[in-house]
Amino acid sequence: MGMRDVVFPSGSVFLVTGAAGFIGSNICEALIDMGCRVRALDNLSTGRLGNIKTLLSSALFEFVEGDITESEVCLHACRGVTYVLHQAALGSVPRSMEFPLIYESNNIAGTANMMDAALRQGVKRFVYASSSSVYGDSAELPKIEGREGAELSPYALTKKINEEYASLYTRVFGLPCIGLRYFNVFGRRQDPNSQYSAVIPKFIAALKRGERVEFYGDGTQSRDFTYIDNVIEANLKACLAGKEADGKAFNIAFGQRFTLLEMYGLMCSLLGLEREPRFMPERPGDVKHSLADISRARTLLGYDPSYDFESGFRAALEWYNDNWS
Ligand code: NAD
Numbered sequence: 001m002g003m004r005d006v007v008f009p010s011g012s013v014f015l016v017t018g019a020a021g022f023i024g025s026n027i028c029e030a031l032i033d034m035g036c037r038v039r040a041l042d043n044l045s046t047g048r049l050g051n052i053k054t055l056l057s058s059a060l061f062e063f064v065e066g067d068i069t070e071s072e073v074c075l076h077a078c079r080g081v082t083y084v085l086h087q088a089a090l091g092s093v094p095r096s097m098e099f100p101l102i103y104e105s106n107n108i109a110g111t112a113n114m115m116d117a118a119l120r121q122g123v124k125r126f127v128y129a130s131s132s133s134v135y136g137d138s139a140e141l142p143k144i145e146g147r148e149g150a151e152l153s154p155y156a157l158t159k160k161i162n163e164e165y166a167s168l169y170t171r172v173f174g175l176p177c178i179g180l181r182y183f184n185v186f187g188r189r190q191d192p193n194s195q196y197s198a199v200i201p202k203f204i205a206a207l208k209r210g211e212r213v214e215f216y217g218d219g220t221q222s223r224d225f226t227y228i229d230n231v232i233e234a235n236l237k238a239c240l241a242g243k244e245a246d247g248k249a250f251n252i253a254f255g256q257r258f259t260l261l262e263m264y265g266l267m268c269s270l271l272g273l274e275r276e277p278r279f280m281p282e283r284p285g286d287v288k289h290s291l292a293d294i295s296r297a298r299t300l301l302g303y304d305p306s307y308d309f310e311s312g313f314r315a316a317l318e319w320y321n322d323n324w325s
Helices: 022-033 071-078 093-098 100-120 154-171 199-209 228-240 260-271 295-301 309-323
Strands: 013-017 037-042 061-065 083-086 125-131 177-182 214-216 249-252 278-280
Touching (some): 022 037, 093 100, 100 125, 100 154, 125 154, 125 228, 199 309, 228 309
Parallel strands (some): 037 061, 125 177
8 A cells, every 4th residue: 555665776767847846846755755866847937946945955856947848958857867757837727717828838838848858868757747627528427537528728638638749659659658637636835825726725825814715616516635645656656557557647536526615614623713605606617526536547557545535634734734824
């Protein structure tokens, strides 16, 4: 169970893109804790150096400030690298509805650049962040790989196109690529302070500031909230998976769904706070329900998530309590 069985060949070198962000910084930290060598790439657009400040003093860790939309930067970053864990992207469905074109260059061209650089530099495996948003308007539950609907946002489309590129680079050029479709990830260091913050840190911030939280819709929409440590496990195991995983994308979640109202109720009781929420109109681009079937990841990646929603949620809230300033 979990990450105990993950051992990398000696001399392995990792490139983590988006390393100053929420997920990237957590992956870097786990790798450094395991004694691995890590190169970290980020343009600090939504990420912060503060997220990796404790790693900067490690001799195993190298930070490169650079942009994945520049092919020279990607080529340089991939030199000598065994595994790429590509997390750099602009997130947020609502922001992509406002500014669709920056998603095109940043997420599509940027990821294509990274794949091409990884191919040229002889990287052994290219693991990249996809998203549950690729299921689009399919109402089917649980979500199963291969049964996607039509995309509902530019963000979702960029992730779908990343997956098409990954399939092509695997089949035609022989770069082994594995896509991880994250479902609503949460945990330590996720940014609570942006207007585009994800729902869990946004609610925590509102409660801490004494404000009312805002629900888009009636709060009955549901999500397969996934604790960050499960996502780290998926990334590490994807590096070591057998060849049958190449060219495929995998649901990465816990496999259980909670409504926003249920999540908020638990949050209030764990934080010892209670406040009436405000209900706003539904947001375009949002999906109503989300729940993953994770059997493909279990079978082909050996993914076996250790944290259910509640245990992850308790750990996350504890972190926000200890680190709130
Ligand atoms: P984040 O915004 O905290 O991290 C993304 C990082 O990428 C940031 O540090 C940002 O500065 C960097 N970045 C963006 N564009 C870049 C560029 N052109 N060049 C170099 N660096 C760049 O977001 P996150 O939640 O950590 O997301 C990481 C990945 O996981 C993203 O690909 C995101 O789409 C995907 N994802 C996240 C979730 C979630 O719930 N958090 C769900 C599905 C998919």
